[in-house]
Amino acid sequence: MAKQLDESGTASRILDVAEELVQTRGFDGFSYAHVAVELGVTSPSLHYHFGSKAELGEALIERYAARFLEALDGIERDGADSLAKLGAYARVYGDVLRRRRMCLCGMLAAGYDTLPEKMRDAVIRFFDENERWLARVLEEGARDGSVAFGGDARDVAQSIISGLEGAMLVARPYGDAARFDVAARRILDGLVKRR
Amino acid sequence: MAKQLDESGTASRILDVAEELVQTRGFDGFSYAHVAVELGVTSPSLHYHFGSKAELGEALIERYAARFLEALDGIERDGADSLAKLGAYARVYGDVLRRRRMCLCGMLAAGYDTLPEKMRDAVIRFFDENERWLARVLEEGARDGSVAFGGDARDVAQSIISGLEGAMLVARPYGDAARFDVAARRILDGLVKRR
């Protein structure tokens, strides 16, 4: 019973539908009408919950980022070694793709130029937070010896994020999750101590 | 004086403007009106050259893919070793990004679900052709010893494409080409013979 439950049931159902639409069609490819039809209501009623499309978009990213970071917390708590954590991290992306969706923020990154400013900031924040989490895990892995890499952990973290986002981006048109898995595996293999 | 010059000057100027718009705003984020304003004409006149937005989109991909493959032919002809060719390949992507654009087909891959079918097919073709080219270079590199990798060359090729597409996707919101360069470098470094 925490902060994220101050949304009425309707608001969160709106977010559910809008989230799927944005993840599959992009922010410029969905409308209030799409959401309304899916929910069996009229579009003006959506405006009661989210005054503008920009507000809806902001709420979308906020919830997505919060859940994403929660998942990362869960990985953290599992107490496995760092390499296993990186594997679990990649699996979070893979799970999104297996539901035939693009990462919400990856999708928004594509249409970045057309986004309202607050949404832009939130997208950047999402990537920054992911980068911080990954860099921490990487440095921990370098200490405990489960991971090996040259250069700055931040740079490696950025490469992992962009590698996984790109793997989702390209795998989706093919409708082929295995394509993602292969790319993800190669990214992780590059972080294993070289024998 | 070849096949690609059967377009009137106007048609190719339309393609120029539309290309930039799609690469920065996505297919659902640009309109005939945007192009028309930029060219100082009215939108109906665009319909004379490209009957529908779908046709314009198809022509866009066709020209982009043709030029892209030409660039790859140029790399091929330079006769450097395979690792150098892969570096040049990555630079093609980097050059696009430095013009503040996303790869046209990477952008279209994001909005894939909203594309007309012929455009979808053309996007897939683009990736397939890139994969073929890369796999050939990788196999050549494995033979001449300039490149080292485990597993299938096709899988490695796919990973390179998705890695570079993702690096562009994420670097663009940050307006930071260096971010791309770092990720691209790490991809290439993973293909250098391990000492």
Added chain:
DNA sequence: GTCTATAGGCAGATAGAC
């Protein structure tokens, strides 16, 4: 080839009844 005029639809958003 490019224009004006216009059709017909869908977008995001607001007003006001219930």
Added chain:
DNA sequence: GTCTATCTGCCTATAGAC
């Protein structure tokens, strides 16, 4: 909270004059 009605604007596309 959700509805109907409506506004304004932009969209793709066509007809027909020049």
